[in-house]
Amino acid sequence: MAQPRTFISFDFDNNKNEKELFAGQSCNSKTPFSIQDWSSKEALPQNEWEKLIADKINKCDLAIILVGKNTSKAIGVVKEISFAVKKGIPFFGVYVxxxxxxxxxxxxxxxxxxxAWNWEGIAKAIDQCMTQWK
Known part of the structure; x- marks a missing residue:
């Protein structure tokens, strides 16, 4: 099976650095996925942002939610999770x-x-998602 395309959801205001580290480390790990950095690069009206992100999530096989100390308050992350649920895209969280x-x-x-942020554990979670959800 090809590496699953993975959408990374994160709290832009508080965990942008962790997202960059996560994406960078994933390139050098043996984790079987490819990250699609499809976060919006500009401020958009809410309805345009929702359509853009929903379309991007729909093109992925998997989503990983980076969970920081304030992610529970990140409205965008909550919406991205709901888009994944609606589209039947498997997802799991990683503490950062x-x-x-x-x-x-x-x-x-x-x-x-x-x-926890552990590449062996992340690889196992990906394997679980791809076998249980598909």
């Missing part, structure tokens, strides 16, 4: 930026589907 199991999660993301 000092977040851990005591961190509030964004609506729609289950605690048992959120893991």
């Amino acid at each position: 930026g000092g977040a851990d199991q005591s961190t509030l999660l964004p609506s729609g993301l289950a605690r048992n589907r959120t893991i």
Whole structure:
């Protein structure tokens, strides 16, 4: 199977650096996925942003939600999760930026589907998503 195209959802205001590190490290890891950096590069009216992001998520096989300390308040992340649910795109979370199991999660993301930033664990979560959800 080809590497799944993966949408990365993150709190733009608080976890942009972690997203860049995650994307960069993924290129040098043995993790079986390719990241599609399809975040909006400019401010758009809400309805245009929603259409753009929904279309991008629909083109992916998987979504990874980067969960920082304030991600539960990130409206864009919550919407991206809802788009993935609506389109049947599997997803899981990865704790970043000092977040851990005591961190509030964004609506729609289950605690048992959120893991530590560990490439071996991420590879296993991807394999699980791709076999269980498809």
